[in-house]
Amino acid sequence: MPSNDERWLDADAGPVVRPYALTQGRTRYTGDSFDLVATVTATRSFADPGALAPEHISVLQLARVPTTVADIASDVDLPLGVVRIILADLRELGLVVISTPVVMAERVDKHTLREVLNGLRGL
Amino acid sequence: MDYGVCDADGNRQYRAIKILLAGGFGVGKTTLVGAVSEIRPLRTEEPLTEGSLRTDNTAGVEGKTTTTVAMDFGRISLRGDLVLYLFGTPGQQRFWFMWDELAIGALGAVVLVDTRRLADSFPAIDYFERRQIPFVIALNCFDGARRYETDDVRLALDLEPDLPIILCDARSKDSAKEVLITLVEHVLVTADEPLSGIA
Numbered sequence: 001m002p003s004n005d006e007r008w009l010d011a012d013a014g015p016v017v018r019p020y021a022l023t024q025g026r027t028r029y030t031g032d033s034f035d036l037v038a039t040v041t042a043t044r045s046f047a048d049p050g051a052l053a054p055e056h057i058s059v060l061q062l063a064r065v066p067t068t069v070a071d072i073a074s075d076v077d078l079p080l081g082v083v084r085i086i087l088a089d090l091r092e093l094g095l096v097v098i099s100t101p102v103v104m105a106e107r108v109d110k111h112t113l114r115e116v117l118n119g120l121r122g123l
Numbered sequence: 124m125d126y127g128v129c130d131a132d133g134n135r136q137y138r139a140i141k142i143l144l145a146g147g148f149g150v151g152k153t154t155l156v157g158a159v160s161e162i163r164p165l166r167t168e169e170p171l172t173e174g175s176l177r178t179d180n181t182a183g184v185e186g187k188t189t190t191t192v193a194m195d196f197g198r199i200s201l202r203g204d205l206v207l208y209l210f211g212t213p214g215q216q217r218f219w220f221m222w223d224e225l226a227i228g229a230l231g232a233v234v235l236v237d238t239r240r241l242a243d244s245f246p247a248i249d250y251f252e253r254r255q256i257p258f259v260i261a262l263n264c265f266d267g268a269r270r271y272e273t274d275d276v277r278l279a280l281d282l283e284p285d286l287p288i289i290l291c292d293a294r295s296k297d298s299a300k301e302v303l304i305t306l307v308e309h310v311l312v313t314a315d316e317p318l319s320g321i322a
Contacts, residue, residue, distance in 0.1 A: 037139035119201030
């Protein structure tokens, strides 16, 4: 059995390289930063999906209904960093809007806290 | 193919609430997230720091600068547009780069503690204290682990008297729910207090 140290860099190591091939080797996205729970929404119909990579199309399809960055990353099963670059590409093309979550103030307000509390109690 | 979309409804958004779950390796983070929410896979990448390059075996992959880290990611739809997101992240210092982002706008954090390995929770507690992120301690009561009084744990971890410490069974939905409720109640109480240390 591999030791803990080795665990980080053997079987798990391969997939990291290939996903970044999807981003042409870029590891940073451009434009405004966005949160893990920012909402992504596709803006309009896109006539020529052939111009996009399949992964970009998958992400765009998920964003047809407002979806968070984390949900999209989980659904397409790609590392978060890769998904962020794809999202930034789509934003640059005007195909998605990425909105800051409503509740992203320094602190969550008390009204929302009470709503969360009631929601949790009702689970 | 047509990717027609919600233009008219384009402003509709979730109110996404983030809660962080921190704790040492094997403390039950995945179990707790799975008990109370629909748990889903989420991968991210860790830049290999000098520290991890020393400890990780990078022979043969010298050009490699990132490695994959799996996060525990859970989603709880509360009501209407209100959605709670749980992010379980490893507790070691080398993962703080992930927390820095997760912590922005987060409601608060739960530090899950195994009383047999209290020291594993020190970095997480330090992290949240320093950044004034409200948190609670949840003691995962493993079978066979000695039951500690919460006061003993408070002393051992040098925690403020008003910081909630709750016993839990990470496998139980009700128990996991109670942990989250304790956190939200704690945040509500502390929301009344002025922030210390801010001029």
